[in-house]
Amino acid sequence: MPGFVRIVAALGLVAQLTGCGGSGYQADARLLGLVARAEFGRAREVLALQTPDADRHNDLLYATKRGMMALAEGLPDAADRDFEIVFETLRTQGLNADRTTESIFVNEEGVRIWKGEPFEQAMAYAAIALTDASRGDWGNARASAVNALFHLREYDETGSDTGDFGYRPVVSDFALGYLLKGIAALEMFRREEAEEELANAVASDAALAPVRDVLLAGNYDTILVIDYGFAPRREAVGAGGVAVRYFPRTRSDNAAVAVSFAGTTRRFPQACDVNTMAHDARWQSRESIRRFKQGLGEAMVLGGLVLASTGGTDGDDDIARLAAGAGLMLLGAIAQSNSRADTRHNELLPQRVYVVPLMLDGYSGPVRVQVDNRADSLMTLHGLHLRDPGETVLRYVRLPSARVEWAAADRVLYANDATGALPEPTLPWILGGRDARFPTQEVVHDAERAGLEVFSTTDPITDTLGEIRELYRAEGIRLFPPGDTRLVTGHLFEGGHSLFTPLPGTTGFTRLFARQHTPYQPKTNQLRNFLAQHMHNTPAAETLREEVTP
Amino acid sequence: MRRLWQSDRDCGRERAKERSGVALCVFVATAIALSAAIGCATPPPQRTTRLADADLTQAVLTVREQLAESAFLRSRDETSPEARLVVRRVENLSTDRIAIAEQWSLVLRLLAAPNTQELLQNKRIVVQLPPEKVRLLERGGLRFDEFAQESWPTHMLKAQIASATRAGSLAGSRDADVRKEYYLLSFAIEEIQSRELVWQGTTEVAREVRGSVID
Known part of the structure; x- marks a missing residue:
């Protein structure tokens, strides 16, 4: 085979192989x-x-x-x-x-x-x-x-x-x-x-x-x-x-x-x-490992090229030299192409x-955080004062880098397991209210004051509490009591299936409880029936009664 | 072409070479199979200097013996005034992360063995629930009365895990490729009123692992 043809073939092979380095990781x-x-x-x-x-x-x-x-x-x-x-x-x-x-x-x-x-x-x-x-x-x-x-x-x-x-x-x-x-x-x-x-x-x-x-x-x-x-x-x-x-x-x-x-x-x-x-x-x-690979690859390709294009014109020695040269180039090309970072x-x-070390000293209002000259980074933190006596609280706060309306909210809109009940009693979230606490007797008491009718003659609060927990379960919602958030998934407020309260004083807490959310829509007839039976004095209940009445 | 010129003697040598080649291949394959089988049987080498559960279990057993033979316990008998022992979880001063549940269990394991319980009873030592556990149970609905002064704890059992790290390069490479961790586990009983250290038990664990620390 003429030397010129060999070199062209070899270069073609190398060129093809060096193209297989992969496109690399793409951030999401x-x-x-x-x-x-x-x-x-x-x-x-x-x-x-x-x-x-x-x-x-x-x-x-x-x-x-x-x-x-x-x-x-x-x-x-x-x-x-x-x-x-x-x-x-x-x-x-x-x-x-x-x-x-x-x-x-x-x-x-x-x-x-x-x-x-x-x-x-x-x-x-x-x-x-x-x-x-x-x-x-x-x-x-x-x-x-x-x-x-x-x-x-x-x-x-x-x-x-x-x-x-x-x-x-x-x-x-x-x-x-x-x-x-x-x-x-x-x-x-x-x-x-x-x-x-x-x-x-x-x-x-x-x-x-x-x-x-x-x-x-x-x-x-x-x-x-x-x-x-x-x-x-x-x-x-x-x-x-x-x-x-x-x-x-x-x-x-x-x-x-x-x-x-x-x-x-x-x-x-x-x-x-x-x-x-x-x-x-x-x-x-x-980086040095990759530079080594690149250098090794270059040396092998060059060495292979020299080996393949030199030597005699006929006989087994020549074929062996050609094969060895091609093999060396192949390995070199692979090493070189895969040296991509x-x-x-x-x-x-x-x-x-x-x-940021701060002395809140009992201050219980919102705390605003913002990087200078970065208007989009504003975040308002709620509930930073909540702690055991004498405890130092450390909170991790991730600021937004795009403008979000709720970041400036200076009021907690939903009852939760950290800041507790709202000033005015409200119904549990699943019943169309603003109470996102883990259901307890206190939650039912507040619900009763907000218009929920409880019927049981023995222990109405406890019975209703059991019913509310069952309703959450029937709607496919997992309840997480305070301090038990290891397995939480997406929050109910955002289309998820978990009801929980994140740590107060974090961005997650502000987004969930200081931002307005669309009220909960019942998925099961069990919940619609409950609302129709227990909520008599609200327009929502009227609508629901019409929905469940055949 | 050259093969055509080979004599019969050459062919015989060739066959002998082939036979010996086959034998060599069988030997190598057997050796590989054996080494693989042995390799499967041996446990994988340790690749981290973190504390293993076995380290903690061994530490507890060692310290439990130290406690059983301690002057503090020997000095007490059934007629001694009641000692009320409250337990604190392990203070982690090491480079290893130790789950909070494990921090409690390590101290409680020291007292949990049936013979230790019996020993403590015989020495009129009562183990009380730690305040954290009481708060946890109260959150779950249980109610506890306020402690009367005669029930206040008299002694405190504390534990600590500390460690020192040494890392270096054995192969002379740029990055550290050997790391050794020395753990010191110590338990102590203090008399609360006098703050006197009435007993201390310690044990050490060292772990060394080779392999690039950064990669």
Whole structure:
């Protein structure tokens, strides 16, 4: 075969093979839209429908996102279910050890278990710490914060004279991790440790000195950890897509967060900028492996090409050389095409985080939070004063990044298990009222005062309570008593099947109870009949009576 | 073409080579099958330094023995004034997440064994419900009377898990590939009035795992 034909054939083969690198991970735009509007309940439903891939390579990614959304919704118990998986996986060493050889010839996304870049791991540990702290479990919050403070590696140029470059371990500069550990230590009466950790936070970011001072002075009874925006998009760039670059979804700036209550406004600096972390080489880990694959692939293709196009003109030696050359090119092409960067990333991470210690001192009104110069980020928090005596409350608050009307609502519109009954008695939600509490005798008493007729001659309240619980069950609604939210799904207010109250002082609480919802429409005749029999003095009951009368 | 020129002797050698090749293949296949079978039988290597349930069980057994032989218990008998022991859940100062239920169970397991219960009764030690459990039961509808002063607890059983982490690179790679966790589990009984530490039991657990810490 003439050498020229061989080279053309070989190049054709290489060109074809290098095109099979895969299109890469795509962030879910619908999910991002829901989170931007603080619709965390719906985001949870979208995530619940995501089926794991057969090889379970993305389980950690999915679990982290589910946990984050449950936390944002004000459901730390539900978040804990996923975060326990996350913690266990992050603490598992050598997760991809058996996949290194394989990943030379197969695209990383196809073979490696996603564990995230170091900054994504640190943020995941921080989210777990916040989940525990939201429940007042400071010991576990401290444990997760400690795990977020792993050593980083920094390019070491000290050996440049001898040409002996390398990496050296450096202590973390994750100020958010230090702050969380310091707060947990304070709550566990470990002052010395707290002072050390808060000093580390300030050493990482001097702007945090005022936050440290408030914490160490003990001048707080409430801590808000506020997230805003989205972490950057990860894309494959460069020759063969071997390198990754992060493109901001939310641009960085130094804007403070303003917190307003009782006629005063205070401003707090950022504790974390994920854009900055993503661009910092110390917070990344695997690019060199891909560069190795790309370099190896190039060398193999070139070597194969030389081998195949040289040699004699006839005989077995020539055929063998051609075959070896083609084989080498093939392997090189595969390695090269699969050196494309793994673009999986946690798109639901925030762009920035604020840590805000406040002294509410009995103030029970709404608290407004807004990032300076970002009008869409406004959020009004309700029920932050609710706590056991002497308890420090930590709440995680995820701000919207798109305008939502209900964010400014300064009144709770529905009775719930946190803030309790409304000033005026109302009917349970299922009976067309505004009471979304777990049904108890108190709820039935309020319903009676709101016009519900109870008939039983023995114990009317208890009997009616039993009937109401049965009606919820018949309508396919699961009731979750306060403090038992591990298994909640979508809220009844938003078309879901669970009745629960998220933690007060969270975005999820505001969206559910300070936003106007369409009244409940009965699905079963059992409920229609109940309404027709027990509600005589309301127009709604008249309509229902007409509906159920044949 | 070259094969046509081979002599009979060469063909004989060729067949012998083939036979030995087949034998080698059978040997290799058997070795692989055996190693796979052995591999299936051995438990998978530990890949995390988190505390395992077996660690906690062993720790409880060790400390239970320490309590049974303690000077505090030896100094008491059926005629001693009643000691009312209230239990606190484990304080987690480790790098591991320990579920709250597990934090309670670890302390309660120390007292739960039948012989320990009997021992405590013989020493006139009464174990009281912790306040958190009382609140939980009250939320479920049970009602408890206010504690009279003569029922106030006299002693408190506390426990703590602390840990220290060491990580490094064995292979000389850029990232840490070995991590060792030293856990110290300690239990203590304090007399509430005097704040005196009347008993302390400790045990240690170490776990080492190899493999990239970050990946």
